[in-house]
Amino acid sequence: METAAPSAVIVAIDGPSGTGKSSTSKAVAAQLGLRYLDTGAQYRAITWWMITNGVDTDDPHAVAVAAGKPVIESGTDPSAPTITVDGLDASGPIRTQEVTSKVSAVSAVPEVRTLITELQRRIAAGARDGIVVEGRDIGTTVLPDADLKIFLTASAEARAARRNGELAGKEAADLAATKEALIKRDAADSGRKTSPLAKADDAVEVDTTALTLDQVIAHVVALVEEKRTAGK
Numbered sequence: 649m650e651t652a653a654p655s656a657v658i659v660a661i662d663g664p665s666g667t668g669k670s671s672t673s674k675a676v677a678a679q680l681g682l683r684y685l686d687t688g689a690q691y692r693a694i695t696w697w698m699i700t701n702g703v704d705t706d707d708p709h710a711v712a713v714a715a716g717k718p719v720i721e722s723g724t725d726p727s728a729p730t731i732t733v734d735g736l737d738a739s740g741p742i743r744t745q746e747v748t749s750k751v752s753a754v755s756a757v758p759e760v761r762t763l764i765t766e767l768q769r770r771i772a773a774g775a776r777d778g779i780v781v782e783g784r785d786i787g788t789t790v791l792p793d794a795d796l797k798i799f800l801t802a803s804a805e806a807r808a809a810r811r812n813g814e815l816a817g818k819e820a821a822d823l824a825a826t827k828e829a830l831i832k833r834d835a836a837d838s839g840r841k842t843s844p845l846a847k848a849d850d851a852v853e854v855d856t857t858a859l860t861l862d863q864v865i866a867h868v869v870a871l872v873e874e875k876r877t878a879g880k
């Protein structure tokens with residue numbers, strides 16, 4: 649494992665679905681020369697493996713028994729993040745509707761969380777120049793000693809509109825249905841017993857509803873710079 653550089657900074661960015669965690673984290677990491685880790689992609693990857701290997705994702709025992717089998721690897725270059733499962737590129741398959749609908753159930757299984765949390769901590773510890781790690785429980789559970797914790801929020805309406813905007817030119821989704829699906833996934837992620845989606849007590853909350861993505865990125869970059877100037 650590499651030794652962290654003195655200026656290395658660990659940033660945890662959490663929040664509900666569609667608040668801008670991935671877009672913000674990637675851009676902040678790229679601007680500041682940090683690595684980037686999308687922990688949602690790891691939970692999606694293990695879910696995809698369960699589906700393709702015939703594991704019943706509604707059966708926590710079956711998921712727990714299989715949890716240690718797939719080898720999940722994350723590439724942390726913010727300009728080209730990667731995710732593989734058993735050496736196969738999983739970046740496309742993990743974004744399907746089927747994976748999205750099953751990922752909350754799989755990620756609620758404690759054995760899955762233990763394995764993925766260990767992997768996340770190893771990756772963060774190996775990031776010599778620092779890292780931005782985004783997810784649901786980074787500030788509370790995975791990296792409770794992070795130098796800076798951000799909790800992004802946005803209204804369900806804004807988040808649904810953003811998600812539908814991604815579909816421009818593709819099949820137009822119904823805004824109400826998108827909003828309902830977001831709310832349902834957030835409720836499952838917030839309501840699980842093991843490390844639920846939650847704001848850490850010492851996290852800075854940023855409501856992005858009325859902010860452009862560039863404004864959010866600039867705000868977070870400024871917060872990181874402040875921490876660095878203060879010697880973290």
Ligand SMILES: Nc1ncnc2c1ncn2[C@@H]1O[C@H](COP(=O)(O)OP(=O)(O)OP(=O)(O)O)[C@@H](O)[C@H]1O
Nearest residue numbers: 664665666667668669670671810814856859860861
């Ligand atoms: N402040 C913003 N204003 C407008 N659009 C935004 C803003 N932040 C993010 N977006 C857009 O919203 C969509 C969702 O953003 P992103 O994927 O970064 O969210 P997320 O919190 O990582 O979601 P998830 O948890 O579901 O992966 C993207 O299309 C992104 O470009």
Ligand SMILES: Nc1ccn([C@H]2C[C@H](O)[C@@H](COP(=O)(O)O)O2)c(=O)n1
Nearest residue numbers: 687688689691751755783784785837
């Ligand atoms: N730290 C994390 C990150 C993600 N998850 C679960 C819950 C989410 O619904 C799912 C997919 O995440 P997304 O790609 O939408 O960011 O993964 C979690 O439990 N903990």
